[in-house]
Amino acid sequence: MNIVESNKSQQYIEVEEAHGAHNYHPLPVVLERGDGVYVWDVDGKRYFDFLSAYSAVNQGHCHPSIINAMNGQAKTLTLTSRAFHNDKLGAFNKYITEYFNFDKVLPMNTGAEAVETAIKIARKWAYEKKGVAETDAQIIVCDNNFHGRTTTIISFSNDENARKNFGPYTPGFIKIPYDDTDALEKALQQDNVAGFLVEPIQGEAGVYTPSDDYMRKAKELCTKNNVLFIADEIQTGIARTGALLAVCGKCDCQGHCERQETYSRPDVLILGKALSGGAYPVSAVxxxxxxxxxxxxxxxxxxxxxxxxAAVVAMAALDVVKDESLAQNARKLGSYFRAQINEYIETTDTVVLVRGRGLLNAIVINDSEDGDTAWNICMRLRDHGLLAKPTHGNIIRFAPPLVMTMEQLDECIAIIIKTLKEFE
Structure with a gap:
């Protein structure tokens, strides 16, 4: 049954639109259950999930280890606030700092909160450690960034849809082109720069993947100029790109990064989304x-x-990443996916290119950014049992859960190519 013909689905959609703010434009499908790489709608139709809640569900939907950890703790103690200690936070702090090889962690809830936290830390560090005059600290950011939607974050966004009529905007940011170390080096010449905040891959910008040496050179420039290198790995981190962290680039560590010299170690690391496997809001700096x-x-x-x-869920989620070798699986399947799509691209004018790393990929449709071809393709993908979503008009992001098997990926590639051929 086509979803738009389902009265049951339409009833859910109408209630949501009648009583909720219209701050999203979802694909018209109403989901009620998920398991691994699959989700089911209210009519019982099964789909491959090729968005993974923007990479929050790297470990697959409702992973039993994560759900069991969450349910067990929920029956015992859910919240104390930080007015008191609890018996799980210390264990989590030790676990995550050793996992990513940092001294300290500051836990938060959402990705935007974590970015705001990192900005505050960087500014305070600049005033108290670097000697920048108070209120003068600047943070360098990149064009086409996406770090969240708080007032401060949209202040340095160039997405007018996110910015317009939400001012006045917060000062203190220097914007430069992405993947441009010359521009970064020039911006770093100012003596009041606290940090460089950057996504190793710009997900919302259409999975824009920089030069292989961009992260390494950026870190070297930041270190040379006594500026904090702040990596926003909320969407790219935790195995999504075929390595534990995307700042690994194309190192030879097979996704582990035990050797610090093989990747551009951030001064400040921002995590979220898959830090909980999609089961609970957890973020960290x-x-x-x-x-x-x-x-x-x-x-x-x-x-x-x-x-x-949050503490027990995050530890369980990170255990799954390690125990199930999800970084290695993402690296293998991602290379295969891009190779297969590239073979198809050679035969068609419908798709211009495929890009990405690991299982964070996107295809660019031969259409203008304000065209509707990408949206229509996603609607047909939905009809064929695969869920994806356009970004920036003519780009479709493909990011399935990292627990996907090669057999499942082959089935998905067949659906994607079959659908694309309908638009030739």
Missing amino acids: LADDEIMNVIHPGQHGSTFGGNPV
Whole structure:
């Protein structure tokens, strides 16, 4: 049954639109259940999930290890606030700092909160450690970035849809082109720069993948100029790109990054989304003592940040990544996916290119950014049992759960190519 013909689905959609703010434009499908790489709608139709909740569900929908951890803790203690200690936070702090090799972690809830936290830490570090005059600190960001939708974050966005009529905007940011180390080097010449905030791959910009040496050169320039290199790995991190962190680039560590010299180690690392496997809002900012110790009691916090449920869920989610070798699987399947799509591209004018790393990929449709071809393709993909979503008009992002098998990926590639051929 076509979803638009389902009265049951339409009823859900109408209630949602009648009583909820219209701040999203979802694909018209109403989901009620998920398991691994699959989701089912209210009419019982099964789909491959090729968005993974924007890479929050790297470990697959409702992974039993994560759900069991969450349910077990929810029956015991859910929240104490940070007014008191709880018996899970210390274990989580130790676990995640050792996992990513940093001294300290500051736990939060959402990705935008974590970015705001990193900005505050960088500014305070600049004033207290670097000697920048208070209120003068600048943070370098990139054009076409996406770090969230708070007032501060949209202030340095060039997405007019996110910015327009939400001003006045927060000052203190320098915008430069992405993947341009010359522009970065020039911006770093200012003596009031606190940090460089960057996505290793720009996901919302259409999975824009920079030069292989961009992260390494950026880190070297930041270190040379005593500026914090801040990596926003909310969408790209935790195995999505075929390595534990996307700042690994194309290192030879097979996704582990035990050797620090093989990747551009951030001064500040921002994580979210897959940190909970999609089961619970969990985000985190990691840094070493020299940076993190500028934060003192009362200067930053969150009622829910570091709560017991979040702590056990995050540890279980990271265990799954390691135990099931999800980075290695993403690397293998991603290379295969791009090779297969490239073979198809050679035969058609419908798709201009495929790009990405690991299982974070996108195809560029031969249409203008304000065209509707990509949306129509996603509607047909839905009809054929695969869910994806356009970004930037003529780009379709493909990011399935990392637990996908080669057999499942072959089935998905067949659906994608079959659908694309309908638009030739």
